Amino acid sequence: MAWTTPKTDWEVGELMRSGAMNAVGENLVELGRVRNAVAAHTTTADIAIANSRTFVDIHSNLNLTITTAGGDVMVHFHGVVVNKQFRIDVEVDGTRLGQDEYGLRRGDVNHELVSFTHLVQNLSAGSHTFKLQGRNHATTLRSHAQFWVREI
Amino acid sequence: MAWTTPKTDWETGALIAASDMNEVGENLATLKNPATAVYTTTEEITVLHAPEFTDVDGDNLNLSITTAGGDVLVHLHGTGRRRSGDTDCDFDIDVDGNRQGGDKGILSTRLYSYYHDLSFTHLIQNLSAGNHTFKLQYKTQRDGIRLLGGAQFWVREI
Numbered sequence: 001m002a003w004t005t006p007k008t009d010w011e012v013g014e015l016m017r018s019g020a021m022n023a024v025g026e027n028l029v030e031l032g033r034v035r036n037a038v039a040a041h042t043t044t045a046d047i048a049i050a051n052s053r054t055f056v057d058i059h060s061n062l063n064l065t066i067t068t069a070g071g072d073v074m075v076h077f078h079g080v081v082v083n084k085q086f087r088i089d090v091e092v093d094g095t096r097l098g099q100d101e102y103g104l105r106r107g108d109v110n111h112e113l114v115s116f117t118h119l120v121q122n123l124s125a126g127s128h129t130f131k132l133q134g135r136n137h138a139t140t141l142r143s144h145a146q147f148w149v150r151e152i
Numbered sequence: 153m154a155w156t157t158p159k160t161d162w163e164t165g166a167l168i169a170a171s172d173m174n175e176v177g178e179n180l181a182t183l184k185n186p187a188t189a190v191y192t193t194t195e196e197i198t199v200l201h202a203p204e205f206t207d208v209d210g211d212n213l214n215l216s217i218t219t220a221g222g223d224v225l226v227h228l229h230g231t232g233r234r235r236s237g238d239t240d241c242d243f244d245i246d247v248d249g250n251r252q253g254g255d256k257g258i259l260s261t262r263l264y265s266y267y268h269d270l271s272f273t274h275l276i277q278n279l280s281a282g283n284h285t286f287k288l289q290y291k292t293q294r295d296g297i298r299l300l301g302g303a304q305f306w307v308r309e310i
Contacts, residue, residue: 006178063196
């Protein structure tokens with residue numbers, strides 16, 4: 001249900017109509033909906049990230065979709081990357097979030113723990129797809145990495 | 153808007169006052185729009201040798217929010233790069249003039265390669281209601297580091 005700006009200017013003697021109480025209920029429903037607007041995937045095996053000079057999807061399971069009512073979304077990733085020379089980014093509806101050259105994260109430490117929680121603000125209402133992408137040289141993402149998105 | 157502890161002791165026959173309904177509306181608005189501030193760097197930031205904690209970027213990595221009182225998450229993620237040899241580097245958050253960490257801040261690391269992941273999500277509890285300022289700070293014992301563009305620093309009331 002749509003969010004309605006809560007009424008905060010009640011005056012003494014004003015009649016409380018059913019529409020006003022319904023708006024309170026609908027707003028509570030909306031707050032409950034946001035708590036469930038989440039998608040997540042935890043890898044169960046090592047993933048070999050394709051050797052590429054451009055950012056490419058790491059795995060189809062790491063493509064997540066949520067439908068939002070419009071507003072802010074948190075995008076989180078944590079995992080261990082094996083071998084050096086990796087770059088990681090997140091693509092939202094076809095547009096990468098990070099820096100053109102090296103994305104959200106550039107690393108060259110073997111077995112590095114990579115973690116970020118990126119705040120995307122003012123996303124429009126509707127369905128949005130988030131893809132974890134990499135640009136790498138013979139890099140492996142260790143199992144039990146996790147990628148999640150959540151409307152907030 | 154301020155958060156008011158919701159009334160949960162209504163009794164049969166109790167009259168609902170206008171102020172009661174206004175509190176309901178204000179509480180809903182507070183839940184829907186928690187105070188948030190964010191800055192994403194657009195270019196590389198070079199910070200020089202600093203033996204004491206110093207602002208990374210006093211203009212931009214300096215965020216303010218007005219809270220209803222309670223807990224706040226403070227997050228940083230980015231890629232750090234040493235300027236020369238292995239470099240010990242400590243990061244901290246200054247909240248209203250008070251650093252949160254110890255002598256080595258809340259994130260103490262050694263940049264022993266060119267690029268290094270920097271990330272923390274720090275929970276600050278029981279912050280009073282009102283305006284609060286959060287500054288990302290650092291110190292290094294060598295000739296400084298670089299924070300690559302695309303790093304993000306955010307604070308959010310929870």
